[in-house]
Amino acid sequence: MAIRLQFERVTKSFPPQRRGGEGVTAIVDVDVRVADREVVALIGPSGCGKSTLLNLASGLDRPSRGRVYVDGSEVTGPNSHVAFMLQRDLLLPWRSILDNVTFGQEIQHVERERRREIALKLLAKYHLGDFVDHYPHQLSGGMRQRAALARTMAMNPDVLLLDEPFSALDAQTKMVLQQDLARTLWEEKKTAFLITHDLLEAIALADRVLVMSRRPGRIVREIAVDLPERNNPMVRRQRPEIGKLMAELMSLLDIGQGDRLDG
Amino acid sequence: MAESTPTAAVPTVTPPAGAAAHEAERLAAPPSFWRAYRVPIWSAIVLVLFVAGWEWGFRALGVPKYFIPTLSEIGSEFVRAYERMDLVNHTAVTSFEVLLGFALGSILGMTMGYILGMSPTAEVVLSPYILALQIAPKVAFAPLFVLWFGFSVEAKMSVAILVAVLVVFFPIMINVLGAVRAVDPAMINLARTFNATRWQIFWKIEFPASMPALFSGLRIGSTLAVIGVTVGELVGGINRGLGFLLLSGETMGAPLVFLAIIVLTVIGIVAYCAVIFAERRVLHYMPRRDFGGMNAQGGK
Numbered sequence: 234m235a236i237r238l239q240f241e242r243v244t245k246s247f248p249p250q251r252r253g254g255e256g257v258t259a260i261v262d263v264d265v266r267v268a269d270r271e272v273v274a275l276i277g278p279s280g281c282g283k284s285t286l287l288n289l290a291s292g293l294d295r296p297s298r299g300r301v302y303v304d305g306s307e308v309t310g311p312n313s314h315v316a317f318m319l320q321r322d323l324l325l326p327w328r329s330i331l332d333n334v335t336f337g338q339e340i341q342h343v344e345r346e347r348r349r350e351i352a353l354k355l356l357a358k359y360h361l362g363d364f365v366d367h368y369p370h371q372l373s374g375g376m377r378q379r380a381a382l383a384r385t386m387a388m389n390p391d392v393l394l395l396d397e398p399f400s401a402l403d404a405q406t407k408m409v410l411q412q413d414l415a416r417t418l419w420e421e422k423k424t425a426f427l428i429t430h431d432l433l434e435a436i437a438l439a440d441r442v443l444v445m446s447r448r449p450g451r452i453v454r455e456i457a458v459d460l461p462e463r464n465n466p467m468v469r470r471q472r473p474e475i476g477k478l479m480a481e482l483m484s485l486l487d488i489g490q491g492d493r494l495d496g
Numbered sequence: 497m498a499e500s501t502p503t504a505a506v507p508t509v510t511p512p513a514g515a516a517a518h519e520a521e522r523l524a525a526p527p528s529f530w531r532a533y534r535v536p537i538w539s540a541i542v543l544v545l546f547v548a549g550w551e552w553g554f555r556a557l558g559v560p561k562y563f564i565p566t567l568s569e570i571g572s573e574f575v576r577a578y579e580r581m582d583l584v585n586h587t588a589v590t591s592f593e594v595l596l597g598f599a600l601g602s603i604l605g606m607t608m609g610y611i612l613g614m615s616p617t618a619e620v621v622l623s624p625y626i627l628a629l630q631i632a633p634k635v636a637f638a639p640l641f642v643l644w645f646g647f648s649v650e651a652k653m654s655v656a657i658l659v660a661v662l663v664v665f666f667p668i669m670i671n672v673l674g675a676v677r678a679v680d681p682a683m684i685n686l687a688r689t690f691n692a693t694r695w696q697i698f699w700k701i702e703f704p705a706s707m708p709a710l711f712s713g714l715r716i717g718s719t720l721a722v723i724g725v726t727v728g729e730l731v732g733g734i735n736r737g738l739g740f741l742l743l744s745g746e747t748m749g750a751p752l753v754f755l756a757i758i759v760l761t762v763i764g765i766v767a768y769c770a771v772i773f774a775e776r777r778v779l780h781y782m783p784r785r786d787f788g789g790m791n792a793q794g795g796k
């Protein structure tokens with residue numbers, strides 16, 4: 234199967250912030266391959282370099298060593314194969330929801346009527362049809378995050394890079410959005426790399442879960458989820474196998490062992 | 497609790513549910529007359545006290561009328577100046593200077609603010625000079641401008657305009673600069689992942705993000721423009737404009753001075769309100785905030 238996203242022995246170090254200070258090595262020798270239509274989740278203690286990894290994939294930053302490939306070509310800068318979605322919705326407050334969703338296409342000079350059409354379709358799909366002319370501050374956190382998802386999907390990327398996209402939402406809103414995302418990824422046949430703190434989210438949405446070590450981050454373990462209904466996390470999270478997978482991930486992250494709280 | 501006032505038509509049965517339900521009922525009740533009209537009533541009282549205090553208070557305290565004229569004297573001075581001293585023309589001249597000084601100062605302030613905001617190196621290198629100029633009393637440059645321009649009417653108007661430009665420039669530049677600096681880097685990164693050019697990042701992110709701060713700067717600038725023009729006219733010894741009336745007041749009496757001050761204040765208020773009007777249209781996407789009080793002027 235075609236590889237959509239690949240990290241090849243990627244190391245990223247940041248130079249010291251101040252003179253005399255110490256540089257930070259965020260990630261070391263990360264090797265990851267994400268196949269076409271695969272959803273791979275990445276979990277790990279905070280500060281271990283997960284977001285750094287995404288910045289490398291999106292072309293915002295370059296690796297210190299190693300290479301990153303998207304769709305077979307090396308990432309040397311931002312490119313239209315990937316799109317980003319973060320914990321913060323980053324909607325522009327001066328743009329209506331519609332204009333926020335068309336923002337990326339506007340930058341890429343997609344014709345006005347065309348981008349409106351795409352955006353309206355997506356907004357309807359994400360239950361925001363009645364809010365196209367609203368401004369971000371008029372929407373709830375969940376609606377805003379859905380608008381951000383629409384903005385990401387409007388770019389029609391091959392690979393979605395998701396950095397804790399739902400971690401700022403309340404538990405119920407989160408489940409609804411997870412459902413929307415999972416269905417979209419499945420129906421649109423997208424490839425996704427999902428960073429999350431939420432172990433259950435990782436298991437419910439992903440085909441594989443990668444576990445990263447404390448900084449400097451390395452991939453220490455890979456767990457295949459191997460459960461059906463990846464397009465329906467509500468159902469998947471009720472399966473009996475979930476408990477065992479959760480336990481496995483928790484032990485890998487040292488949760489509940491000596492009560493380390495730095496995870 | 498037996499009586500009921502016409503405005504407080506609340507059923508006075510105390511519910512068994514106790515204090516909480518009672519409180520909810522009280523909150524749901526229409527406010528009493530006094531509660532609803534508190535602000536306009538107080539405003540009226542203060543206005544009456546102010547007018548009466550000015551009209552009769554100073555006399556009662558023994559302040560001579562050539563020090564502080566009564567309101568009615570200022571009123572008759574207004575009629576006199578309107579009929580015999582060409583008040584309209586003077587007002588027009590000064591308004592023109594304020595408008596031009598404010599417009600030019602704003603444009604220059606914005607331009608410099610955006611340029612410095614987009615070039616961190618330039619900002620660091622220039623910051624000591626910016627700070628010095630910010631602290632320097634800009635109106636003190638007025639004599640220099642008199643020296644430059646000469647003594648024709650146009651020259652003296654130019655002096656007034658230039659002083660206004662100078663005082664308006666800084667708060668606007670500083671506000672714009674600060675706003676561009678403070679743009680959320682994550683938003684810029686978002687635009688970068690869409691492959692935005694530097695120019696697109698400016699027009700689609702940095703520029704709109706700076707609007708609220710720009711408008712705080714414009715608010716401050718609109719009031720400073722009047723101060724700049726006034727100083728410019730006084731120092732230049734202009735023979736047109738409200739500054740001329742102020743100077744004439746030195747010999748013609750306090751009512752003329754007060755009249756000129758009041759008209760200058762009105763010009764400032766009109767300018768300030770024009771900025772607020774524009775602000776409301778441009779920042780319509782913001783959650784409504786209180787545009788009214790002068791404390792909103794605060795700036796950065």
Ligand SMILES: Nc1ncnc2c1ncn2[C@@H]1O[C@H](COP(=O)(O)OP(=O)(O)O)[C@@H](O)[C@H]1O
Binds near residue numbers: 257259280282286448
């Ligand atoms: N631009 C940067 N400059 C210096 N250090 C950075 C930079 N970005 C991230 N880091 C450091 O790299 C480490 C990993 O950060 P990050 O990838 O954000 O972690 P995570 O997303 O896993 O919580 C952290 O220690 C952070 O301080």
Ligand SMILES: [Mg+2]
Binds near residue numbers: 283284285396
């Ligand atoms: Mg992170």
